[in-house]
Amino acid sequence: MIEEMLHMVLLANVHNALGARPRLSTSHAISRYPGRLPGGVEEQLTLHLRAFSLDQFRVVIDLEEPRNSLDLHASVAADVPTTTIGEFYTTIARAVVALGDLAFVGEPRRQVGPDLIRDAIAVCDVNSALRTLDTIVEQGEGTNTSPDESDSPSDSNDYAHYYRLTHIREGRALVRTAGDGSPYGFTGTVVPFDPDGVFALPDDPCARDYPVDSLERRAMDAVNYTYTSLLARVHDLVNGHADATCVASTLSLMTTLDHQARAMVNATAVPGHVLIQRRLPAESPTRHARQRVHSDGTVIPADRHDVRSPNRADTAVRAN
DSSP states (O other): OHHHHHHHHHHHHHHHHTTOOOOOSSGGGSOOSSBOOGGGBTTTOOBOOOOOOHHHHHHHHHHHOOTTOOOOSSOOOOOOSSBOHHHHHHHHHHHHHHHOGGGOOOOGGGOOOTTTSTTOOOOOSHHHHHHHHHHHHHHHHOOSSOSBSOSSOOTTOOBOHHHHHHHHHHTBOOEEOOSSSOSEESOSSBOOOOGGGSBOOOSSOBGGGSOTTSHHHHHHHHHHHHHHHHHHHHHHHTTTOOSHHHHHHHHHHHHHHHHHHHHHHHHHEEBTEESOOSOOOOOOOOOOOOEEEOTTSOEEEOSSBOOOOOOBOOOOOOOO
16 A cells, blocks of 8 residues: 555656646545546456456456466466556656656755655656656566565565565465576465455445434545545645645545544445445435645545545455
């Protein structure tokens, strides 16, 4: 989750360096389910907000899979003629090179650097923008020679997102191996999946489908309120308010969202049972009042942002 926040910040740095303005506090920043990724990325996939299952997992891992994943003697998905996330960023990188250094006219104060978020890169020219885009791709897909986030020998490196997900697909952890052949293999700790331990939840839940005074509706409204508050705080962070206080309150909201999402799941279903299996009559979407986030992470009324409730339990974070 922290790395996904880093990726959002890195892209915002590129936007700001080119003189653009990231917009995260509008309804357009809210994911809708079912839906598709923008920019023609993995356009064959329809995304749903669903309980975990192997079918749902295959969609997630397909999003992260690079065009040419390493042959680790594991099952590999069939090649599909579509744009991968890595290829999408490669296209952006080509455009950045074409623009040249003179296009980087943004104010340095709008950059979020490594002094605030680990691995963040302040963008000021083509070279720093390319390093930023490479970081996003390598953390998601690995490199052409390694499943690690980077080819650097640093002990702090972890596997890229795609290769971490392969642990679930293969049922064992990917580890470095000795001897001839591939330096990696799925010979580590068993990674079991017990479908009976998954909460049975309705597909693509929407707050307006539940009675206003129901436990489910209250739990979903709480998650939606915190989620939009989190977006508003990240919007502040990448729009000239990059300081330690803003980062701290952003992280605090992420923790709050995690706790509220767990409470929402417990309110909506228990293992093996779906409490509400049918759509209830839709009502007018509830609009939250204007709001801001105090430095301690508390959401309080204010006039800074016009953030409306998406009326969705958008707690799933997309890869990359």
